[in-house]
Structure formats: structure tokens, C-alpha cells
Amino acid sequence: MASRALILTLRLLTLVFLVISLVVLTTNTSTMQIYFNMEVQIRFRDVYAYRYMLGTMVVGTAYTLIQIAQTLHRMCKANQLISRDGVTLFDFFADQIASYVLATGSAAGFGVTKDLKSVSDAVGLPYDKFFDKGYAAASLLLFAFVCAALLSILSSFGLPKKF
Amino acid sequence: MASRALILTLRLLTLVFLVISLVVLTTNTSTMQIYFNMEVQIRFRDVYAYRYMLGTMVVGTAYTLIQIAQTLHRMCKANQLISRDGVTLFDFFADQIASYVLATGSAAGFGVTKDLKSVSDAVGLPYDKFFDKGYAAASLLLFAFVCAALLSILSSFGLPKKF
Numbered sequence: 001m002a003s004r005a006l007i008l009t010l011r012l013l014t015l016v017f018l019v020i021s022l023v024v025l026t027t028n029t030s031t032m033q034i035y036f037n038m039e040v041q042i043r044f045r046d047v048y049a050y051r052y053m054l055g056t057m058v059v060g061t062a063y064t065l066i067q068i069a070q071t072l073h074r075m076c077k078a079n080q081l082i083s084r085d086g087v088t089l090f091d092f093f094a095d096q097i098a099s100y101v102l103a104t105g106s107a108a109g110f111g112v113t114k115d116l117k118s119v120s121d122a123v124g125l126p127y128d129k130f131f132d133k134g135y136a137a138a139s140l141l142l143f144a145f146v147c148a149a150l151l152s153i154l155s156s157f158g159l160p161k162k163f
Numbered sequence: 164m165a166s167r168a169l170i171l172t173l174r175l176l177t178l179v180f181l182v183i184s185l186v187v188l189t190t191n192t193s194t195m196q197i198y199f200n201m202e203v204q205i206r207f208r209d210v211y212a213y214r215y216m217l218g219t220m221v222v223g224t225a226y227t228l229i230q231i232a233q234t235l236h237r238m239c240k241a242n243q244l245i246s247r248d249g250v251t252l253f254d255f256f257a258d259q260i261a262s263y264v265l266a267t268g269s270a271a272g273f274g275v276t277k278d279l280k281s282v283s284d285a286v287g288l289p290y291d292k293f294f295d296k297g298y299a300a301a302s303l304l305l306f307a308f309v310c311a312a313l314l315s316i317l318s319s320f321g322l323p324k325k326f
Contacts (some may be wrong), residue, residue, distance in 0.1 A: 031164065041298065048281065049274030103263050104270035111212030111271030112278050118281060151260065156319035 004075060011068050014147040018061045022141030024056060028137065030130035042084035042130055050134065053141065056105025061146060063098050067091075076124035092159055095116040109138030112126060167238060174231050177310040181224045181298060184303030188217060191300065193293035205293055212275035213297065216304065219268025223307060226261050230254075255322055258315040265308035272301030 019082040020098045044050040191207045207213040280294040 042303075048277045051280065052274065073167030092319070096312075097317075100263075100266050100312065103266050107267035107270040111215065112274045114211045115275050115279060119279070147292070149259075149263065153256075156255070156259075159319065159322070 002113065004049045004071060007151065008071050008075075010147050010151050010153070011064055014052075014144050014151070015061065015064045015068065016043055016065065017140050017144035017147065020073050021137045021144065022054070022057045022061065024133055024140060025050060025057065026138040028130060028133040030127050041125055044134075045114060047116065047134075048139075048140065049108040053109045054118055056101045058140065060098060060102050060105075060148070063094065064143065067094075089159075095155040097150040099145060099148035100140060102148050105158045106138050106141040109134060109141060115137060167234060170314065171231065171234050171238075172308050173314050173317075174227055174234065175316070177307050178224065180232065180303050180307035180310065181220055181227065184300045185205065185217070185220045185224065187215060187296060187303060188220065188300035191293060191296040193290050195289055205290055209296075210275060210279065210297075211273040212229050213300075216228060216268045216272045216300065218252045219264045219313070220304065223261060223268075226257065230257075252322075255318045256326060258311070258318040262311040262315040265304060267305040267312050269308050272304060276301060280321050 008143070025044050029049075030042050032040045032042075035042060044054070056059045113131050113134040117134075120131065188207050192206050195203045195205070197203055207217070274295050274316075276297040280291070280297075283290045283294065
């Protein structure tokens, strides 16, 4: 059975991946020089799927922070790392939904990056670095999803026997 | 507790949504007339994310067919609809993975359709109908995902007590 320490570690890992992917995504800007002093800029918010990614990252980060706070609170009260007191129905559903949200964010990011990059290459736009950073953000979100999926599976096994 | 009849109904619904979305996606073609007898055609396989969608649909359909066959086989042996004999660990993990696969397929489809449509509109290409069909396929895949997610939750609750 999963101990609180394992669950806490996975939640912290999720948080780390989410925060790094948030930074990578939101700082993603690329500039194209047209004439001497004319520039065209592409930012992450110009791509709708990246905005959705941002949404999933924000929701995931907020949820993970709440869960970490709750786990720490329980640990302080019980003053031990190993014992656990079952998974509530709310935790089970929330973990399941959180993992789906992160999965869809990452998938939307990969899908749009691959296709927009090929369109951009075909037209000859110099946005390769922009889309590479898009891949990086989607990959980090994928790692966060893997942690969330493991947490969701642990929640399923931790469901109280009465259900 | 979920009866076999409920699980079978959800599996059949998943299959129906998957088959319709497969037909909608693979028959999606749009033609643009350039000159008198010159045409440019866009097909679903020109969009990488649509190919990934197709992959998730094929995997989802194959898995759902296997599960339906297994359920029917069990029902014939036991000759009753209501009883159930627990969920194996394999079913639990397979249902979980299947629901993630369908979620990512749908998300990639929605993401790429939204952004490619806005690029296509900006350039003035007449591919609205093509992308509307892309939305339709992604929506049907979303419905299939919802059924798969419900099945995954039922599997979690049906896990044997020993775990």
C-alpha cells in the first residue's frame, strides 16, 4: 500500500514539472526581422492550443498545491510519514480528473506544435526555436501527467473497502 | 455495484462513437479549385495530429471489441446479466490506459483543428468544411472518451478487495 511519503513525493514531482513547463511556455517568444526596424513577434498566446495548455497547467498547479498542503496538514496532525487513512471519494475523482486534464493539455500541445511547425517550415518562417520550446513545454507537461496518472492509480487502490 | 449489463452498454456506446468518428475522420477530404482544371486536395492524413487521432481510434476500437467479446463469452458461460466476478488487474490498467489514449487523441484533434483553421482563415483558404469535419471527429472521440472514463472509474470500484 502506498505510504503518504510516496504520494507526497509524486505530488512534489508533479508540481516541479508543472512549474518548469509553465515558465518554458509563458516565456516562449520568437521575433522575425522583416525590414531594418520592422519585427513580427510570435508569442505563446497566439496559438490557441498553447493557451489551453496554460489553462491545464494552472489548474494542475493549483490542485497539486492544495493536495500537498492537505497532506502536510494531515502529516503534522498525525506526526508520522508511513500511516495513511484511506482515500476519500473526492480525492479519487479529483486525481482522476486532474490526470485527464494534464493528458489533454500535453496532447493538444504536441499535436499543434507538430502541425504548425510543418506549416511554418513549408512557408519558410524562422520559428523553429519557438516550436522547439513548445515541444519542451508539452514534454514537461507529459512528465507531470505521468506523475498524476500514477497518483490516480494509487488513489484507485486506496479506495475504502466499503465502495 | 456495476452490473455486466451496464459495463456492456458503455462498451457498446464507446464502440459506436469510435466507429462513427473513424468514418467521419477518414472520409474527410476537401478540394480547392485553383484554375480551370487544377485542384489542390487536403486529406486527413495531411494533418499529423489527425493521423495520431486515427491511431487512437484504431487502438480504442480494437481494445473495445476484445473487451466486448470477453464480456459476451463470460455472460454465455454464466448465463446471466447481473452477476459480476470482479475486475482483474489487467482490466483495470487496460481501461485506465484506453481512456488516456482516447483523451489525448481527442485533445490533439481539437487543438490542431482550432489553430490550423485560424491559419487557413487568415490566408483565405476555403477549408472551413474540412476543419468542421475535424471538429466533428474530435467531438465523437470525446464522447467515446467519456464512456471509456466511466468504464475506467467502474473498474477502479470493482478492484478485488485484496488490493
